[in-house]
C-alpha cells in the first residue's frame with residue numbers, strides 16, 4: 579500500500595471509529611463548511627509557497643502540498659468517496675486523451 583492509500587485508509591477509519599482526540603474527527607464534525615474552509619486555506623498556502631524561490635521555497639511547497647492533500651482526502655472521506663473512484667476518474671481521462679498510450683509506449 580502506498581502512502582496516499584494508507585493515509586486515506588486512516589481517514590476512513592477515523593470516520594468509522596472516531597476517536598475524541600483526533601484532528602480528522604474535528605474536521606468531520608465541522609462538515610463541508612469546515613473542511614472546505616481548510617481546503618481553501620491550504621490551497622492558498624500552496625500557491626504562496628510556489629511563489630517562493632530556492633530550496634527553502636521548494637521544501638515549503640512540498641509541506642503545504644501535504645497539508646492540501648490531507649484536507650482534500652478528508653473531504654472525500656466525509657462524502658464517502660473512495661480514493662479508487664478518483665483514480666478511476668483520472669484513469670478515464672488518460673483513456674480519453676490517449677496520453678497514457680504515448681507515455682507507456684516503449685522507446686525505440
Ligand SMILES: N=c1c2ncn([C@@H]3O[C@H](COP(=O)(O)OP(=O)(O)OP(=O)(O)O)[C@@H](O)[C@H]3O)c2ncn1[C@@H]1O[C@H](COP(=O)(O)O)[C@@H](O)[C@H]1O
Nearest residue numbers: 585588589592597599600601602603616619644645648649
Ligand atoms: N496528514 C495529516 C495532517 N496534515 C495536516 N494536519 C493537521 O492540519 C492542521 C493544519 O494546521 P492549521 O494551523 O491550519 O490548523 P489548526 O489551527 O491546527 O486547526 P483549525 O482550527 O484551523 O482547523 C494541523 O493541526 C495539522 O496537525 C494533519 N493531521 C493529520 N494527518 C494525518 O492523519 C492521521 C490521523 O490524524 P488524527 O485524526 O489527528 O489522529 C495522522 O496520523 C496523519 O497521518
